[in-house]
Amino acid sequence: MADDLKIPLLEELEKGPWPSFVSDIKSVADKSEMARDLLRQLEKSYEDKRGYWKHGGLVGVLGYGGGVIGRYSALPEEFPGVSHFHTMRVNQPSGWVYTSKALNEIMDLWDEHGSGLTNMHGSTGDLVLLGTRTEELEPMFQALTQKGWDLGGSGSDMRTPSCCIGPARCEWACYDTLDLCYNLTQEYQDELHRPMFNYKFKFKLAGCPNDCVASQARSDMAIVGVWKDEIxxxxxxxxxxxxxxxxxxxxxxxxxxxxxxxxxxxxxxxxxxxxxxxxxxxxxxxxxxxPGKERGAALCLGAKAPIVEGALIAQVIVPFMKLEPPYEELHDLIERIWEFWDEHGKARERIGEFIERVSLATFLEGIGLEPLPQMVKQPRDNPYVFYEEYYAEEDEGEDA
Amino acid sequence: MYEIVAESAGKKKLKAGDLTRAMTAKYGDSVSRKDCKAAIKQLIDSGRCVYGYYGGSSIELPRTEGAANE
Missing domain, CATH: 3.30.70.20 (Alpha-Beta Plaits)
Structure with a gap:
């Protein structure tokens, strides 16, 4: 460990039975100035009870509006190693299945172009590479793409779709989550890399209602495997x-x-x-x-974490859809949803908030879906509902 | 589109949707959403505009941002 690294407050986080990110970063502090200054700046934040990061909103790679999250130290002279400390999000393979060779290749590149620190994985699913300088972004991107990798999503775009391991290891999978995840990633490359929405849009794919990827709480569109016939x-x-x-x-x-x-x-x-x-x-x-033999998926819309407004859980929008390549029915629905949301949504309004604002009835009409009982999200809590139109029609009928 | 982005620089952050709506308002049905998407792609790929992110994504003129260190 570097001799000048004095971080007593952070070292408190190494005590106890749990793994510690402090221990992990310390283990590379001798060979990485970025890692060393990252710990030193964080120690200062703990001492002063305030953060010392500045957000960088313009850094990225040519042509892409996502995949890089800019970050600068507010104290670059004191902590030059983290003067620039941008994050790169790398699009993970479906189901997070890697070979050792692939991981070693990525880490060799990251040691060369960045801090060597990673987060496996970010909550959206990407492989998160923590800390690099602006001038290293393009070379790292080129090196990654030459190895067959690509950046993931960030900002107001389609975020990197993620899925459970599905039929690769699980007999309960009601559709091929891995294949559909790959299909959505390829089909919507522009939407993934070129932010064009009101705000972020996340897909998470679960092969069965066990929902191991928590899609119904964490994604704008949860695609949850179900069956139609008997158990x-x-x-x-x-x-x-x-x-x-x-x-x-x-x-x-x-x-x-x-x-x-x-x-x-x-x-x-x-x-x-x-x-x-x-x-x-x-x-x-x-x-x-x-699970039964007639398998497909339910599509649920609108979940989100509490950023901007409160957290929302997803609601059923299509109770059952057969999901087989080339997935045209699904693509068609997704595009209708995006178009209506894009046209009528507000800036930084997630699809769940949009549906709450315009009402489910208006939303369904806008995307051309018939209302179904399965779409009911919760029992009505207001008993005072007056069917004025119904009464008016009945009265007219009586008069006639 | 470039003119609109240039005029808004420093005043308002424009999203892809704002540019699309402005083009539709100006040219009516003769311009489609697909045309606008392609035009934005061209603006970005040529380097005349860049994507920015400050809470939401926007399309801006290239510049050195205030937060950037040497």
Missing amino acids: QIDKDAYAEYIKDGFNVKEYVVDMCPTGCITADENDIEIDDSNCVKCMHCIARMPKALA
Whole structure:
């Protein structure tokens, strides 16, 4: 460790049983001036109880409006190593599947052109390369693209789509999340790299309602795998669970949110018409139960974190869509949504906030979808709803 | 589009949508959203304009920003 590195406040964060980013950055402080000054500036922030970063809004690579987040030290003379400390977001492969060779190549490039520090991964999903100088952005970008990589999204654009590992490892996947993630990334290259929206737009793809990527809380459009027919039941495997003493009533039947399961020691039955596809029974008895065979996805819109306005959870906009290449039906819907939002949305207004402002009815009319019961987000909490038009028509009818 | 960006420099941050709406208002149906998208692409790729980000993304003239260090 560098001799002049005195960071007692930060070193408090190395205590305890958890991994520490301080230990990680210290481990490279001897060979990286950026890493060393990053710790020193942060220590000063802790001492003074204020941040010393300045936002850089114009740095980037030619032609792209996303993928680089500019950052400068407010104390460049005191901490020259972090005078420039820009972040580069690299578009991750679908499902975050890397080879060791690919990771080594990226890290060699980053040691050459940047701080050597990374964040695996950012909350949008990108591989985040932390800290480089303005003059290193283009050379790093060129080196990355020569190895087959590309930058991800940032700003008011389509953010890098991300997905669960899907059918690569999971038998519950109701569509090929990896393929669709790649398809959206390629289909919408302009939207990814050239900010053209009112604000950011995120896709997250989950292969089943377990939603391992938390798409329904974290993305503007969550594409969640579901099935349309009956849950598959393997009666022999069910018998094995009973034989092994598994308490089906306590762990499955009583936990079903709609009470649509009946079971005893000999048999299990599911009223699929009342199943809300919560996945609980399947997750508790994976050898006996499985998603149905008619598989596709539900499309949900509008989730976001609490930036600008409050957090929102997604709501169903299409209860079931078959998702197979070339995904034309999905592309068509996405483009109608973007066009209507672009035309009528306000600056920095996410799609969920937009729907709340203009109303779901107006939004559906604007994008050409028929209203469906599955779109109801929550029970109505105001009982005083007057159907004036309905009464007027009825009165007219009576008069006639 | 370039003129609009130049006139707004230092006064208002323009988004891609603002430029598209301005072109539609000026040229009506003879210009499509696709045309505007292509024009913006050309402005950026030529280096005459750049993307900026201050809370939301905008299209601006190239300049050295105030926050930049030597």
